[in-house]
Amino acid sequence: MTTLNPNIPAPELTTALNDAIAAMKAYGHTVLTPELLLYTFARGEEYNATRLLRHLSRERGFDLAAFAKTAEQMARLRKGRDGKLGFLSRSNEAIPLSDELLVVLDEGRGIAQALDEVQVGTHHALGAMSERGVSTSAFLQRHGITPAAMTDKLMEAAEIKRNTANDLAAQAAAGELKPVYYRQALLRDLSTLLALSQHRHVLLIGPPGVGKRSLVRSLALLMAEGKGPAEFKSLVELNEAALLIDAAKAVQAGARQAQGGILFIPNLQRFFGGILDAAFPKAERPLQQAFLATDPVLIGTLSRADYDKFVAKMPAVAENSHLLEVPEPSVEETAAILTVHRPHLESEYGLQINAGSMITTAHLAKRYLTETPLPAAAVHLLHRSCALVRAGSQTQNPFRPQAVNDTRLDDEDITLALSLMTGVPVSRLGGDERGRYARMVEAMRERIIGQDEAVLAVSRAVKTARVGLKDPKRPIGSFLFLGPTGVGKTELSKALAEFMFGDESALLELDMSEYQQEHAVARLIGAPPGYVGYEGGGQLTDHVRAKPYTIVLFDEVEKAHPRVLDVLLQVMEEGRLTDGQGRTAYFNETVVLLTSNLGSEYLIEPIVGEHHREMVMEAVKRFFRPEFLNRLDEIIIFHALSPQDLAAILVLLLKKEARLLQARGLHLQVSEEARAWMLAQNDHPEWGARPLRRIIQRTLRQPLADYLLEKDPPAGTSIHVRAGENGLVFE
Known part of the structure; x- marks a missing residue:
């Protein structure tokens, strides 16, 4: 006897057919019929058709036990006609299939193919049993199991299998x-x-x-x-x-x-x-x-x-x-997690990864990628490092020419990838960078005139942090700058940002005169849930979360509300803040600078004596709580600028003007007499260097604009500035 291709029925239908054969023999039949298979579905537990019948019984409101009992009676009474095709049972016996069961299998195969499935399952066979011309169809349709209903269920099931x-x-x-x-x-x-x-x-x-x-x-x-x-x-x-x-x-x-x-x-x-x-x-x-x-x-x-x-x-x-x-894993556990990922990353990126780099990745991710917890931060860093090495090994890409044909990932690649991701210079100090930091004081003095004490204090903190000798939880440094207006407090902040990042815009400047009300705290850390502005985040926390390696300047801090000072206290002590949405911003890679005019009435002379210093500190202690002052790394006093300091600052400001003209190909040369004349226009030397910018704007930049419009000098022209009877003269 020819037997059914064993690849046509799915494994579960093969099992169901064997179970139906057992019932067939128990009833004394010799041909396998649709009724026997339906009874097997109704009494089974593991078949897709059984689960579908159970669902339909709840949906259509019929009793599945009564359904199975009737199906059994039908299976016991009906004798099918031999369809001249057999099914090879698990006992290797060819069992004749009835002609109607062959129709069921054939229709079921068509249903399966229509649903992009290869083999016939029990649910496909059940759908075929509901079709007109099959002996089970009338019984199924009386229970609401119609061809249309089965089509919907089978299409839904196929969609579930593909997508759900x-x-x-x-x-x-x-x-x-x-x-x-x-x-x-x-x-x-x-x-x-x-x-x-x-x-x-x-x-x-x-x-x-x-x-x-x-x-x-x-x-x-x-x-x-x-x-x-x-x-x-x-x-x-x-x-x-x-x-x-x-x-x-x-x-x-x-x-x-x-x-x-x-x-x-x-x-x-x-x-x-x-x-x-x-x-x-x-x-x-x-x-x-x-x-x-x-x-x-x-x-x-x-x-x-x-x-x-x-x-x-x-x-x-x-x-x-x-x-x-589910807590965040430890650094050591994260390294073990990365070790499991390592072989797959090596295969995906076509490179080798040093086993020891797993702990390096975990440590760096924990310290610097603070917005994302471990192990996700470490896995992301490892992916970025692998991509960096692969890109560097491609000769057509100019990203890392020194790494061409290098397919081994090591600690240096990890730190370089992290630097590119965050802007934090965590890579090993090279000779050029070591020399730059060693000359930091001299570099800062080129821009900050007359405030050597402040330059030295800030430089020490930055250099100490750069070589890794700092509390990993606290900011790089927390400084309170004291002094009268215009003596360089804000300018030192900008100079530090330019030295560390090459750009003054790396400084986040917050004017504390805008934070005098209690509700202003929400502007720093975000409003709590349920309040207006909750979704907006905080100016301070959002910035630091996005750029953790930054400088934050709290200008005129004495004007802030006491609750704002409480926020600063937490930053300086714990190195972190939680915003209104529960997200944490870490300040362990920031420099915190506070400026204040407290006691400035005692700092009107260029030379600050010990008595004046004590008077300033008394004013500071009267205003700030002891626990606030104790969290500061250093309190730095800026003294008034001398005439020599103002002259040197003017030279620096004029160099900036000259650089603006260089963009047009012109050269600006200001004579010594012109500089002396400009200094003589300063009616408020007690305001420090601040009036000098207005003097340059009024006496140099505006007249020079008129001169350029009138003369339109060609590129390469040198413009000489001297003092005349009525102001500056351009030649």
Whole structure:
């Protein structure tokens, strides 16, 4: 007897046909019929057709037990005609198939192919049984199982299979999941919660990046090894594409697919909060229903803040699930996690990675990539480092010519990648950079005139931090600049930004006269939840989170509200601030500068005596609390500028004017007499260097603009400036 091609039925249909053969023999029949197969579906537990019948019984309102009893009677009574084609049973016996069962298999194959599936499953066979001309169709249609209904269900099931969910446990068993690091203690706690007899849904709580999804994947790998919770046969993860198409159906279909197993739903907060806050509001109700049910067991992930805001007030979820905190791993544990990732990165990027670089990556990510927790920050840094090395090894790319044909990643590549990501100069000090920092005082003195004490103090702090000799939690330095207006307090801040970053714009300048009210604190760190401006963040925290290696200047700090000073106290002591949205900004790579005019009435002379210094400090101590002053690394007094200092500053300012003209190809030369005349126009030397800019604007820049418009000198012309009877003369 010719037998059916064994590749046509799917494995589960093959099993069902063998089970139907056992019933056939028990009833004394010799031909396998559709009724025998239908009865097998109705009484089974593991078949797709059985699960589909169970779903239809709830949807159509019929009793599945009564349905199975009638199907049994039909199977017992009906004798089919031999279709001249056999099925090879598990006992290697050729069992005749009835002509109607051949129609079922043929129609089922057409249904499967229409759904882009290769083999005929039990659900395809059930759909074919409902077609007109098959002996089971009238019985099925009386229960609402019509060809149209089956078409809808089968198309939905096919869409589910393609888009809704991935069985991570099945993928792990097939070797399709990448290995992950096993966090043993967390896996033990998770397995314990899943072993509960009731209320065993689990919510994994932690910020994005701590490894919640990896924990679930490690559970899937354990299940594939036969070491996970024994009662669960699958671990199904919802697919993002299906959620975008129809979130409610995706949740419902995922729950059906995960029956008898676990349904994993990442970022659970997206389903709650109504139409204003939820990404998928229509899926909120079916998801709550899933939490009220016991099968499948749900595992969701979200942050503590999102749980408190969206989920804690949902009894269906909160009362039927347990929370499992997933903490950030240690640096050492992160290095072990990276070691697991290493072989895959080597394969993906075509390079070799030094084993010792894993701990370097973890340390640097922990210290500098503070916005993202470990291990995500370290994994991201390692990817960027690999990409850098691969790009450098491509001769057509000019990124790193010194690394051409170098396919080994080491610590230097890690630090260089981090520098490019953050702007933090964490790479090893080369000879040129060592020399530049060694000459930092001289470089700063070229721009800051007459304030050697301030230059020395700030330079010491920066150089000490640059070689790694600082408290890793506190800012690089916290300084209070005291002195009258115009003596260089703000200018030193700008000079420091230019020296460290090559650009004055790296300075964040905050005018404390704008923070005199208590509510102004929200402008620094962001408004708390429920208040206006909550979504906007804080000027200070947002800037430092985005650019942690920066200089922050709090200008005229004595004008700030006391609550603002409390914020500064926390910055100087703990090196971090938490904004209104719960995000942390770290200040351990910032320089904190505060300026104040307190006691400036005692600093009117270029030379500050000890008595005057004591008077200034008394004024400062009367205003600031002792705990605030004790957090400062140094209090630096700026003295009044002498006539010689003002003359030197004028020369620096005129050099800037000359550089502006150089852009037009012109050369500016200001005579000594012209400079003396300009200094003589300063009616307020007690204001320091500040009037000099206005003098240059009024007596040099504006008349020079008129001269250039009138004469239009060609490029290469030297413009000489001398003092005349009525002002400056241009020649």
